[in-house]
Amino acid sequence: MTVEVSQFRNLIEALDAAPAELPFLTVWVDEDEQKTVTFGEFRRQARVQAMALRNEGMRVGDRVVILMPQTLSAMTMFVATMMLGALPAFLAYPNFKIEPSKYRSGLEGVTANLKAKVVVIDAEFPDELLGHVSIGGETRLFRVSQDSGSASVPAIPEADILADSTAFIQHSAGTTGLQKGVALTHAAVLRQLGHLAAALGIDAAKRGPADCIYSWLPLYHDMGLIACFMLPMVCHLHVVMQSPLDWVMHPETMLQIITEHKCTLAWMPNFAFQFVPRRTSLSRGAKYHRAKYDLSSLRALINCSEPVRSQSMEEFQEAFSTIGLKDGVLHSSYAMAENVFAVTQSDCRRGRGPNRVWLDGKMLRNAHQIVPVAAGDEGAISFTSSGRLLPNNEVRILSEMGGILGSGQVGEILIRSDSLFTGYYNRPELTAEVIVDGWYHSGDLGFCLEDELYVVGRKKDLLIIGGENLYPHDIEEIVCSHPAIHDGRAVALGVYNADVGTEEIVVVAEVDHEELLANRDAIEREVRNLVVGGIGVAVKKILLKPPQWLVKSTAGKASRSGTHEKLARENPELRIEAVESERA
Amino acid sequence: MTVDEQQMIEHIQQLIRKPGLVLDENTALVSSGLVDSMALVDLLLKLEDVTHMRIPPGKVQPKDMNTVALMLATAQRVGKVRK
Numbered sequence: 001m002t003v004e005v006s007q008f009r010n011l012i013e014a015l016d017a018a019p020a021e022l023p024f025l026t027v028w029v030d031e032d033e034q035k036t037v038t039f040g041e042f043r044r045q046a047r048v049q050a051m052a053l054r055n056e057g058m059r060v061g062d063r064v065v066i067l068m069p070q071t072l073s074a075m076t077m078f079v080a081t082m083m084l085g086a087l088p089a090f091l092a093y094p095n096f097k098i099e100p101s102k103y104r105s106g107l108e109g110v111t112a113n114l115k116a117k118v119v120v121i122d123a124e125f126p127d128e129l130l131g132h133v134s135i136g137g138e139t140r141l142f143r144v145s146q147d148s149g150s151a152s153v154p155a156i157p158e159a160d161i162l163a164d165s166t167a168f169i170q171h172s173a174g175t176t177g178l179q180k181g182v183a184l185t186h187a188a189v190l191r192q193l194g195h196l197a198a199a200l201g202i203d204a205a206k207r208g209p210a211d212c213i214y215s216w217l218p219l220y221h222d223m224g225l226i227a228c229f230m231l232p233m234v235c236h237l238h239v240v241m242q243s244p245l246d247w248v249m250h251p252e253t254m255l256q257i258i259t260e261h262k263c264t265l266a267w268m269p270n271f272a273f274q275f276v277p278r279r280t281s282l283s284r285g286a287k288y289h290r291a292k293y294d295l296s297s298l299r300a301l302i303n304c305s306e307p308v309r310s311q312s313m314e315e316f317q318e319a320f321s322t323i324g325l326k327d328g329v330l331h332s333s334y335a336m337a338e339n340v341f342a343v344t345q346s347d348c349r350r351g352r353g354p355n356r357v358w359l360d361g362k363m364l365r366n367a368h369q370i371v372p373v374a375a376g377d378e379g380a381i382s383f384t385s386s387g388r389l390l391p392n393n394e395v396r397i398l399s400e401m402g403g404i405l406g407s408g409q410v411g412e413i414l415i416r417s418d419s420l421f422t423g424y425y426n427r428p429e430l431t432a433e434v435i436v437d438g439w440y441h442s443g444d445l446g447f448c449l450e451d452e453l454y455v456v457g458r459k460k461d462l463l464i465i466g467g468e469n470l471y472p473h474d475i476e477e478i479v480c481s482h483p484a485i486h487d488g489r490a491v492a493l494g495v496y497n498a499d500v501g502t503e504e505i506v507v508v509a510e511v512d513h514e515e516l517l518a519n520r521d522a523i524e525r526e527v528r529n530l531v532v533g534g535i536g537v538a539v540k541k542i543l544l545k546p547p548q549w550l551v552k553s554t555a556g557k558a559s560r561s562g563t564h565e566k567l568a569r570e571n572p573e574l575r576i577e578a579v580e581s582e583r584a
Numbered sequence: 585m586t587v588d589e590q591q592m593i594e595h596i597q598q599l600i601r602k603p604g605l606v607l608d609e610n611t612a613l614v615s616s617g618l619v620d621s622m623a624l625v626d627l628l629l630k631l632e633d634v635t636h637m638r639i640p641p642g643k644v645q646p647k648d649m650n651t652v653a654l655m656l657a658t659a660q661r662v663g664k665v666r667k
Contacts, residue, residue, distance in 0.1 A: 094645065096648065097646075243641075246640070246642070249625060249641050
């Protein structure tokens with residue numbers, strides 16, 4: 001079936017157009033527990049919730065914070081809010097592995113900024129955290145049960161939802177700290193979904209079986225909310241979802257779900273392309289996998305939300321080609337909440353993955369210049385493309401001095417599109433800082449080559465050492481290539497030295513086993529030599545730490561800002577200043 | 585102390601690497617800072633192994649993991665027998 005996204009005035013109209021009997025959402029808990037609802041049943045449950053919200057006095061334009069576990073009920077509540085013309089926002093639900101103090105301060109900040117009319121929580125929301133939900137005089141707390149019963153569809157007075165009215169607020173990446181609420185209109189979301197569906201060939205797939213999306217992604221993140229909830233809702237696709245916590249505990253379940261439901265599309269951040277192969281039972285041998293799992297249904301697994309690393313894609317491909325993962329299925333995209341979602345997408349129809357280029361590392365560091373070289377050349381470094389621009393999306397590459405750079409030069413990525421946000425909710429000053437003359441300043445560094453965008457890293461993470469531009473990821477990759485260092489567990493930081501007037505590189509890295517620390521001096525020397533040999537710069541200080549020392553994000557990857565803060569605290573002799581926040 | 589509690593304590597001692605530190609089933613681990621939040625994923629996996637149960641992580645809060653005794657009580661409360 002083909003769905004023409006542009007025919008809809010708003011997201012609710014798109015949901016209403018779906019055939020009632022079509023499966024929409026499967027919530028997968030484990031092999032014994034999964035529940036599928038059709039579009040018809042989803043609509044019914046959303047209307048029951050909408051009626052309950054209306055009885056709470058909800059009106060057009062009111063904000064609703066949804067603090068619920070990732071369940072059907074949370075998703076129907078989100079849609080119910082939109083049915084009334086009110087603005088829902090998902091926030092992260094507390095869980096056993098969050099840092100309680102960070103979570104509390106994030107919750108206070110975000111709920112205060114939204115000035116919500118209603119904060120929706122589930123029956124099991126921990127009472128001790130309620131004091132940190134900012135509830136002003138106008139805000140009411142609404143506890144919802146998981147069961148919406150079997151009541152028939154209530155007649156709710158229809159709100160007149162204008163295309164240019166705000167549909168919802170999605171928060172920029174990260175689960176804690178001062179997240180920025182991105183307000184998005186129905187029209188912007190629908191335009192984005194139309195472009196995305198076309199780029200992914202969702203319409204073109206109509207000759208074969210319909211697409212089925214797999215997701216473990218949190219709904220408070222743009223990948224989870226837009227690609228894995230709004231896209232299937234508007235394009236009338238089936239989505240199979242498990243909670244991020246279940247995935248992080250048992251990543252092998254991802255293989256099981258894709259196999260069982262013959263999923264065709266999925267999105268993941270770069271770290272997951274390494275995390276999944278390393279945490280699945282490869283030790284039990286390829287035969288075990290071949291008998292149990294089959295990934296041949298996948299037609300696009302898209303690396304998104306972090307700079308794409310070729311090595312991570314290769315690791316995933318190599319691990320799972322034995323269980324049917326086809327060549328050319330791994331793809332890439334550059335996306336952000338501020339643009340609703342994707343700015344670029346690699347071509348899913350050409351039968352091979354995104355382009356990869358090898359560049360002269362020295363020219364990149366010294367002059368921010370892109371000079372392609374052969375793969376084996378000395379000092380060559382590789383980048384994987386994030387693909388081509390979606391229709392009506394434009395990028396500019398801006399120099400440090402504010403000039404527009406041509407193809408082949410690295411600078412800040414600026415974006416203009418027909419799905420760009422109009423501002424951060426209730427934060428006009430912050431909005432004015434990042435949207436200038438209609439262009440969104442992303443804070444990401446990248447370059448364009450042969451009409452494709454390559455993302456290099458975050459501008460604020462760039463290390464400028466003696467006039468040379470260094471990307472921390474490059475240093476970390478070299479450090480992790482040492483056999484004593486735990487892969488993925490190194491962080492390179494720039495520490496300003498006032499005596500010499502420049503930043504110096506400090507590397508913190510975890511060793512594989514604590515016993516290795518007995519050889520600290522030798523390992524430090526070898527790592528230092530590797531970095532000098534690889535990129536020709538000296539590391540001021542290498543700090544080897546025992547396993548599990550680095551601060552990790554909730555997803556388990558090394559957190560640059562968290563590690564920075566811990567180092568400032570535990571190694572005061574380094575005179576490192578604590579940093580404020582981080583984009584995940 | 586039960587066998588399950590003893591196994592959990594031995595695992596935690598290896599994890600936090602503080603020689604000489606004596607732990608029992610009622611030692612506060614999370615609220616005291618002995619165990620950080622990311623190590624709790626590892627502890628929950630160990631708890632599944634020790635109890636032979638599948639523990640839905642969405643039903644576990646930091647306070648449920650504060651002591652070994654609470655961990656085992658949580659496994660009994662929310663765990664499902666593993667196939």
